[in-house]
Amino acid sequence: MIIQDLQIKRRNIPLRVPFKTALRTATEIENIEVSLTLENGIIGQGAAAPTFVITGDSSEGIEAALTGPIKTALVGTDINGFQTALQRIQTCCVGNTSAKAAVDIALHDVYCKLLNIPLYAFLGDKRALTTCMTVGVDTPEKMALDAKKSVEDGFQTLKVKVGANPQLDIARIEAIRSVIPNTVMLRLDANQGWKPKQAVQLIKEMEEKQFHIEFIEQPVAGYDLDGLKFVTERVATPIMADESLFSTKDAFKLVTGHYIDLLNIKLMKCGGISQAWSIASIAEANGVACMIGSMMEPTLSVAAAAHFAAAHPNVKYFDLDAPLWLSEEPDVMTYKGENIQLSDLPGIGSVL
Template sequence: MIIKDLQIAHRGIPLERPFKTALRTATEIESIEVALILENGIIGKGAAAPTWVITGDSAESIQAALLGPIKQVLVGKDVYRFRTLLAAIESCCVGNTSAKAAADMAMHDAYCKLLGVPLYRYLGDKKPLETCMTVGVDSPEKMASDAKQAVTDGFRRLKIKVGSQPGLDIDRIEAIRKAVPDDVMLRLDANQGWKPKQAVQLISQMEKREFGIELIEQPVAAHDWEGLKLVTDHVGVPIMADESLFSTRDALQLVAGHYVDLLNIKLMKCGGIANAWKIASIAETYGISCMIGSMMEPGLSVGAAAHFAAAHPNVIYFDLDAPLWLTEKPDTMQYNRGEISLSDKPGIGRL
């Protein structure tokens, strides 16, 4: 079954409210959508969202990679050479992980549509998914109010953005802890906002105050692996790599060197479902559990991540709330409070 064409579309999707982290404030997202058109009319779809401060990919670079080297290795080829084509996407250019992720999703979507099965079934399982809700960085009072509203909306796990003003972070977490029930789990995401020794000091204070922190993502700069290890070795709360993890090689080095306790996999960073599966399996070999996360992305790409997460046994944490921040409601999955339901339609399964 020959791939006849690869087409793209570029559009903006406004957010319901600003999304604030230690790295940026966003009021809308850009979505670059790719369509793989097969000779029998089946269309496989994927999407990418540029995130300059994390992946380094822009809308222009994503489009150039998709319409250049990625299109060249796919169009005219037989989609049944599925694994060979996924490898070709990975090797056709350096970097460009967001563009590769969009093409990888489209390949999986098209292939599963040919087989007539939903993506999770092709991958092999469908465990329950319960996402956390993100609380953007702000004043302690505003964050406590947002956290309380998220719990009212039915979320039992909150991902708290910190790191933009480390001196305020203890006050932020204390205010949130007082505002929500004790059984609500708190996850912190510093987005590289702390220095290593500062991170140890802050986390140790949180442990003494029994704030009930489930895990902490990327406390230090992405390149500072030794700093990451210092934090991991000197606190009790599990430490998770996010921006430090892009490739399968990164995953192997992080887990083999005991730099962190957990890994956060994002399709935009690793280049798609094929590499995400490899990363989760590498971590599984070393007894390191994984989270599936996302950037601020459209429902199509988050839906692909959800199918992967439902299928892989070593992905046990889920951070898939991005579509809930958009004015456009997702059509690849449904949310019931924190629970996510996937479509049984073939492919990624647009509802």
């Protein structure tokens, strides 16, 4: 069955409220949708969201990669050579992980539609999924209000953005802890906002204050692996790599070199489901658990990540709340409080 065409469409989706991290403030997301059409008319869909400050990918760059080398690599090939097609996506150009992720998702979607099975079934499992809810960087008082509302909405794990002003970070967590039960787990994401010695000092203070932090994401700059290891070796709280992890090579170095305790996999960083699976398996072989995360992305690509997470046994943590920040309602996956329900329709669940 021949892949006949690849088409793209760009649209912006406003957020319900601004999303703030140590790296940026977003009020909307750019969404690049990609469609793969088979010769029998079946269409598979994927999507990507550019994030200059993390992946370096722009909308224009994603579109150029999709309509240039990626389209050339796929159109005219046989979908039944599925693994070969996945390899062609990864090798047709350097970088461009967001574009590769979008078409990798679309290829999985169209192949599963051809087989008439959901993506999770193709990948091999459907474990129950829950998600944390993100609390964006703000004043301690505003973050405490946001955290309290999230708990009232049914979330038992909160991912708290810190790092924009390290001097305020202790006050932020104290304010949040003062309004939520100790049974609610906190995860911190510094988004590369701390220096190594500063990170150790802050984390040890949080440990002394018994803030019940489950783990801390990317406390230092993504390129600073020595700094990351410095922090990991000096605190009791588990440290997770995010911006330090893009490729399977990164994963291998991080886990075999004991730079971190945990890995955060994002499809936009690594290039799609196939690469995410390899990263999770590398980590599993080295006794390192993984989380599935997402950028500010459309529901379609987050749902693809959710299908992957439901199937891979080494994905132990889930951060899939991005669709809840969008002004449009999720379609190919549904939320009830922190619980996620995947579509049982073929592929990811999109209907054209």
